[in-house]
Amino acid sequence: MPVLANEPDMWPESLCDERWGCANGEATWGVLHVRPRSEKALARQLLRREVGYYLPQRAQTKIFQRRKVTSWSPLFPGYLFFHGDEEALAVVSRMREVVSRIAIRDQTLFRDDLERVYRLIHAGLPVTPEERLEPGTTVRVCRGALVGLTGTLLQNRAGCRLVIGMDFLQRGASVEITADMVEAA
Incomplete structure (x- = not known):
């Protein structure tokens, strides 16, 4: 199975400008919980429909049949960050890759978290996903x-x-x- 090129991690590219907001004041952030291994397929569909999204990805380099192969995988498997209004949400909710939508109560805090992840990925350093909860929590x-x-x-x-x-x-x-x-x- 061939390794696909890196998908655009964000659409529109200017989504990270102006503190991760859009000119449209009705658009909000949400988290889409998606079917296993379908994050990139959903990102391609959102790109075709011109719906705002952010899918942080990390590069993984492996040796395969004596060749170095770099693949791109989601930093947070099973999740895609969605940015849009109610009309866009209605379109996204009908896509078969979407399992559920997680609403964000504090949009400002969430935008700050996304901005930090974006800066971390684009710093050019290797990024490793970490489990979100420590044992004993x-x-x-x-x-x-x-x-x-x-x-x-x-x-x-x-x-x-x-x-x-x-x-x-x-x-x-x-x-x-x-x-x-x-x-x-």
């Missing part, structure tokens, strides 16, 4: 059958687990989860 489940449940994140060789404690009995129970199912409580 109190978390709330935001996806799946356990939505709303609060517990402690535990990480071992097998992966992540959500631990629910019964303080009264000094015991607990745990269940296997994925890191994208929880958020800091």
Whole structure:
């Protein structure tokens, strides 16, 4: 399977100007949770429809059949940052790659976070994705059958687990989860 060239990480290119805003005051940022391995396909569709987006990517160089091959992968797999108004949101919501939309309550704080990620990527240094939650953090489940449940994140060789404690009995129970199912409580 051939390695595709780097997709444009942002459209329009001027989206990062003027503190990550648009001239259109009705446009807001949102996060699209997308199907596995479909971030670039969704970015191509948004580019064709001229809908604003930001997909931070990082270069990964590997040796494949004695050749150096550079591929580009999303820095945050499963997510694409969307910028548009309600009309654009209606178009995006009907795309099959989109699983759900995560609304952003504090637009200013979110724009600042995106600007920092953009500067980090474009500094020319190797970027490594980091897990968002440290083991031992109190978390709330935001996806799946356990939505709303609060517990402690535990990480071992097998992966992540959500631990629910019964303080009264000094015991607990745990269940296997994925890191994208929880958020800091």
